[in-house]
Amino acid sequence: MDEQLRTIAGYGDVDALYTKLADDPYILDRIDYIPIVDTPLHVAAIAGRTQFAMEVANLKPSLACKLNHMGLSPLHLALQHKCIKMVRGLIRINSQLIRVKAKGMITPLHYLAQNEDADLLAEFLSACPSSIEDTTVRCETAVHVAIRNGSIRCFKVLVGWLRRVDKEDVLNWKDEDGNTALHTAVSSGQTEASLDCFP
Incomplete structure (x- = not known):
């Protein structure tokens, strides 16, 4: 430049x-x-x-x-x-900027999911609902990212959003190791998340 x-x-x-x-x-x-x-x-x-x-x-x-x-x-x-x-x-x-994939195919939604900004995360989901379907290079959804980083508040926002828009099937998507978000929650000791958000 x-x-x-x-x-x-x-x-x-x-x-x-x-x-x-x-x-x-x-x-x-x-x-x-x-x-x-x-x-x-x-x-x-x-x-x-x-x-x-x-x-x-x-x-x-x-x-x-x-x-x-x-x-x-x-x-x-x-x-x-x-x-x-x-x-x-x-x-x-342009709300589609929320879906721009940076290095590691991390979108701004993934970034917020790992950084505990649940309020802005909710704004992103409202502005660009389809962003919930984006996955990283490791095939992780924003739900996986939130759990892996211990962002319980963001995790709850994401799960609540998925339930409201009837897209709970995203919770069953598997990362590159074959783990769903529940598997990730259990294996990382996130019992609060696994008990509160997975019936």
Whole structure:
């Protein structure tokens, strides 16, 4: 990425962005052409520049799906850096960003399932219900991920969601080792989860 644009993104200078676009209207298109790249959205996500990120995502929505050299999308980075306003803004622009698979095929939903943010997890499920069906490279659902990481609150949100939308069959999906979420709960000693959520 152009160093001047990187600096503009780091400062979150929207006016400078439009000045840059006036000088070079194809700059975002050239970035979009590169398959794996740090975009202005990645830089803004790390720096917590929400308004700038929203401008770029509006101008060039496809940049929000790009993975950088670390295998992370702008939404993954915003979650890692706890930029919740940016997270909510990006999923308002495109709720399918919740399904973008980063390194290890970890989606933002999987990320939240392992980090005990049950409230935002519930927002993600409401915004993109089909995201519950995404699996990691290890064939783990968000339910497996929550259990494996001891995120009982997230686990309960996920199971409650599955029951409400009549998708309890996801609880029977097996990971690469042939374990369902119940097997994972029992083998990891998560008796609270196995007793409360599995009849």
